[in-house]
Amino acid sequence: IRQVGQYPANYLISLNEVSKDDRTYACLWGQAPVGEHVEQHNPFVRKQCLSMLAAMTLDQGIMAARVVEGLFMHQTFYKFLHDDLVGF
Secondary structure, eight states: OTTGGGSOGGGOEEEEEEEEOTTTTOOOOOOOOTTOOOOOOOOOOOOOOEEEEEEEETTTEEEEEEEEESOOOHHHHHHHIIIIIITO
């Protein structure tokens, strides 16, 4: 942490990726009385999945963001870095 403090706030960029599909909010664990099984019926879907990658700084907030259909792969991540961050 001491080494990070030597840089101004606008030099530090944090990246965060999130994704959302129809199963995101389904409950994964449950509770039942002893000796009984937990039953929950959730929809099993294979629909559209959206992913968002955002670059944030302490002084500017969100400086770049990109949403793609599906997941971020190696090529789409580098395209975000090149087109949105370096070109910013």
